[in-house]
Amino acid sequence: MSSHARKSTPESEMEAACKAQKSGGETLELCGAKQLPESTNCLACSEDGTYLSLGHSRGLSVWCASSLICAADWLEDRLEITSIQMTRMAERAYLLSTIDDMGVARVFAYHYDSIHLLSVVNIMEDINKRSICLSFELSEGGHYGAASISCNGVVWLEVYHLPSETWLKELEMAASQTQEPNSSGDVDVKFSPLSVATKIKPPKVPAGMGLNSPHEVQTTDFLIHYLAVDVDTRSRQWEEHFFNTGGEKTKGRTSESPKHCTQHFLLPCIQFPGDSKAETQPGLPVAVCVWWSGSHNLFQYLLQKAPKNKPDVEPMPDVLWPNAKEILCSAVSRCTRYIALGLDNALVCVWDRQSGSPLSIVSMPATESALFRMQFVDDGPVSTDDSQTLPEAEVHLLVVCKSGAIHTVTTGRGTQSCTMLLTERPKDSGDFPATTASVPFLQSLFLEVQRNGKMFLQDGINKTTVCLLILPKTHLIATPCNPVYTLNIKQQTLFIRGDQHPSYRESSEEDSQSQLFIFCFEKSDILKQYIVSPPDSPQQKTLSFVTLEETCNLYLQQRALSVDERNKAITQTWKQLQETAKMAQQRHSRAADS
Template sequence: MEGAQKSSREEPSTLEMTSVAQLPENTNCLSCSEDGRYLSLGHSLGLSVWCASTFIRVAEWLQDTMEITSIQMTGMSETTYLLGTVDDMGVARVFALHSDDIHLLNVINPMEDVNQRSVCLSFELYKGGHYGAASFSCNGGVWLEIYLFPSAAWLNELEMALAQKQDPNSSEDLDVRWSGVTVMTKIKPPTVAAVSALDGAVEVGQTADFSTHCLALDVIMSHSSQQDNSSSDTDAGKTKETTESPRRCTQHFLLPCGQCPGDSKADFKSGLPVAVAVWWSGSRNLLQYLLQNAPRNKPADVNPRPDVLWPNAKEIVCSAVSRCTRYVALGLDDALLCVWDRRSGAPLCVVLVSTAHSAFFRVQFMDCWAVSADASQVFAEEKIHLLVECKGGALHTVTTGRGTQSCTMQLSERPADSRDLPTVYTAVPFLQRLSLVVQRNGKMSLQDVINKTTVCFLTPATESLITTPCNPIYALNNKQQTLFIRGDQDARSSAFSEETSQSQLLTFCFGESDVLKQYILSHPDKQTKMCYVTLEETCNLYLQQRMLSAEERNKVILQTWEQLQETAAMVQERQRSCSQVRSCHR
C-alpha cells in the first residue's frame, strides 16, 4: 500500500481543460458573481456578461477606443449585479446588470482636464455593493477614497429604467438620472507636517500621544530611507528628479468584531463593514479608519486621524485578512510575519519564517484547511493557517493560534530555473487543503499544502496554451466549482492561422474528476462566523479558557523551572571547574 501511494505521488494525474467558447478580442480580465450565475469579461471596446453555465452572452456595453483592464462583479439583489471596472486610461466606472441590460451608473474619476486628471491605481467593490474603495495618483500625489454607494436608490432607478424601456410610448433613449456616489473619506499618506499639526508638536520626542508618535516616527524613517536611496542613485550617476517616490496603498474592509470603536450589535447583524484598514508602502503602521459619513455641507476629510493604529517593528510589504476579518496578517521586512487579533488588540503571533531567499511577496489565509482530530479542544477555534509566498519562489505555511505554539513548514524551495517560478499560488475555497499553482512556464497544477505533493496537472485543450502565464487571466466560480481561464492557440500547431487565432475560454470542472472528489468540500461557503460579544463576555471567556488550561500551563512552568535549575547547575559546575584550573596555574 505504501508503495502504491509513493508511486501515485511520483506520477500525478494529468487532467485536460475544455475549450467552450471564443472570447472577445483582447479579453484582459474575468470575474464571477458570488452566486455563480454570471461571468463578466473586460476587453477592447468595453465589457460583456455571460451566463456561466451556457456561455451565452447575456449583455454587453461597448464604447470605441476603450479597453477594460480590471473588472469585478458583486450581487446587489437577486436579479441585480454591480460591476466595477478600470480602463487602460485609469478611469474607474460603476455599472449595473439588471434585466439583461448593462447601465453606466457612475464615472468615479471623469477625465475633465488631461493635465490634472487623476489615474485610478486600484478599485475595489465590497460584497453586496454598499461600499467601494479606490486609490488615485495625480501629479506625484496619491490618496485613497472610500465610497458609499446608494444601493437602494439605484435599485429603484433601475426598475424605473426598465419600466420606461417597456413603455411603448417612451423614446428609445432612457432619461434616468442616477443617484450620485458619496465620498465618505479621503486618506492621504501621513506627512511630518500633518502629524505634527495633530497635537502641535514639531519634534517626535515632544509628541504626547502614542499614535501620533508612531506616525511621526514612521514618516521620518520613511523619508530618511528615500533620501538614502536618492543619494545612492546620485552617486551612481543618476539624476534626482523627485524627492519622494509615489507610495502605494493597500486597504481591507473590516467587519465588526465586538471590541473596536464604533462596533454595535446593529452593525454586526447587518453584515456590513464598519472600518477600513490601510497601510502605505514604506510604512510600519497599519491604520484603521471608521466608516462614517462626512457631515452635510462639508467635504470629506483629506487627512482624517486614524481611530486605531497597529505599530510594527519592520516595514510592511504585504497583508491579508481572514474571512471574518478578526485577524490581520502582515508580512514584514526581514522575513517576519505578524498576525494581529482585532478582538484582543494584541498580536496573535510574531513568527520568523525563514532567513534565505525570504523577501515576502504575498500572504494569504488558508480557510479550507483540513479539520484535525482535536477540533473539540478549547483553542481549536483560535487556530489559523497561512500561506506565505516569497519573491524568490519559496513557499511556506504557518499554523498559529492563541495558546498554541506557531509552526512553520516549507512547502517548496526556490526554483533553480526562473521559468518554474509560481506566478499564481492561491487556495481553492471548495477544495480542502489544495492550492492552484500556475508557473511562469505555463504549467498548472493542484498541490496538497499538507502533504507537500502535486495531486494533478491541468493542461489546456488540444493545441492551446495558457495566455500570459506570467499574469494569467482567470477566475474561479466557487458555486459551480469551476475554473475559467483564457487560452490562445499554440502558434506551433499545424492548425494555427491568423484567422482562427482568437482566444478561447478554457474551463475545468473540479467536481467531474474522480481524482479530486475526495478533496471537495460539501459546504464550501460555510465559515466560522465571529459572534458579537461585549467586553465583559470576552473577559469571562478569557478567564474560562485560562482556568481550563491551568493544568497544562502549570506543566509548562514546571518544565521551564526544571530547565532553569539544570542550566544554573551547569553554570555553577563550569565556574567551579574554571576556579580549580586557575588555582592549579597559580
C-alpha cells in the same frame, strides 16, 4: 506572452506532461471551451456562481456561467477594460466595477439582461489634473467601493458609499420604460451619484511635532507617537538610499512619499475601541484597514460619512496596529476577524480584531528572500481539541516569497506555530510561480500557474502535485506571467483564457484565437476525496461582548489558556540567547588571544 511560452512546442509540452504523469501526477480532463471576445483582459465571477463578467477591448460582457451564453454586453469603441469585479446586489441585480487602460474607473449594473452605466468614478475635468485610478474594489454586496487614486504624484484612497437601494429603484424604473409598447429601447434614467464616505491620505504628524526626535513626543498620545516613529523610519530609509546611490538630495525633503496603498473591507467584529461604536448589520462592512508602502503601521477607519459642515477634515484612524518592521504584504480572513501582515525580515504577524492583540507572530525560515504575497486558506483543517472553554480556530496562510519559494503557516492562540516549505526556490525562472491561489472547495489544495505556462493543483499537506491542468496542444495559457482566470466557487469550476499556439496558426499575421477553457473539479474522480462544502457566508460565530470590561475578560482568559505554550516559548528563547552569548564570548576570547 512570456519567452518561455513562445519557445515551447506542442510536442515538448506533451512530453513534459507524460513525464509528470510517470512521476505520480495525473491530468485533469478539460470540460469544454468557448471562444472569447477580442482581447479579453480580465474575468470575474459573481459570488453566487450564476454569472461571468468579461472585460475586453470594446467594453464588457456578462455571460451565464452554466451555459456560457452572452446575456448582455456594453460596448464602446476605443475603450479597453483591464480590471473587472462583480458582486450580487439583489436578486437578478449585480454590480460591476471596472478600470480601463486610461485609468478611469466605472460602476455598472447588470439587471434583467441589461447592462447600465451607473457612475464614472474619476471624471477628468482638467487635463492638467488628470486623476488615475490604480485599483478599485467593491465590498461584497455592493454597499461600498474603495478606489486608490493618483494625481500629479500624489496618491490617496477614496471610499464611496454606494446608494444600492436607490439604484435598485432606478433600475426597476429603467426596466419598466423598456417594456413599454412604444419604447425604442433607449432609456433616459439619471442614476444617483456616488457619495464619498471618507477620503484617506497618507498619515502625517501634526504641525509642531519635530521628526528629529520622535521618541520625545508625548507617549500618552499613542497615535501621534507611532506616526512620528513611522515617518522618522521612512526618512532614515530614504537617507540610506540617498547615500548608497549617490543621488542628489532634494531641498527640504525629509521623507519619501508612499507609492501606493493597500486596503481591506472589514465586517463587524467585537473589538475595542473601534467596532463597538459603529452601527452593525450582518454582512455590511463597518470599517476599512489601510497600509501605505514603506509604513510600519496598519490603520483602521470606520465607514462613516464625512460631516457636512466639515467636509475637508482629514479622518483620523480609529485603530492603529503598530508593527516592528515594514509591511510588505497583507491578507484578511474571509470572516475578517484576522488580519495577516507580511513584514520585513521574514516575519508574519496575525492580528486578532476581536481581542485587539496579535494572535501570533511567526518568524519564517525564508530570511534570504522578502515576503511577496499571502492569503488565508480558510477551509484548512480545524483543530478538534475541545479541551478549551474558549476554542480558537487555527488559521492557515499561504505565503509566497520573492524568490519563488512557497510556505504554509499554521498558527493559533495557545498553539505551536508551524511553518512548512511547499515549493523550494525554483532553479529555472520559468518555474517561478506567477499565480498561487487557494481553492476554497478543495481541502488543503491550491492552484499554481508558473511562468512557463505549467498549471497544476498542489497538496499543501503532503507536498505533492495532485494533478496537472493541460490545455489542448493547439493552445497555450494566455499571458502566463499574469494569467486571465477566475474560480466559480459554487459550481466548483475554473475558467481560464488560452491563446492559439503559434505553430497552429495559418499565418504569422493571423490574430490569436482566444478560448475560454473550463475545468470542472466536482466531476473529477481525482479530486473527489478533496472536495468540501465552502461556507455560504463570511460571518463567523463569535461571542457577543458589549462592554470594554467583557472584552478585556475574554482577552485575559485567552492569555490564561496559552500560558503553558508561552512559557515554553520564553524558555526556548532564553536558551537560544544563552547559547548565542556563549558563542560570542568564545569568539571574543579567541580574538583577544590572537
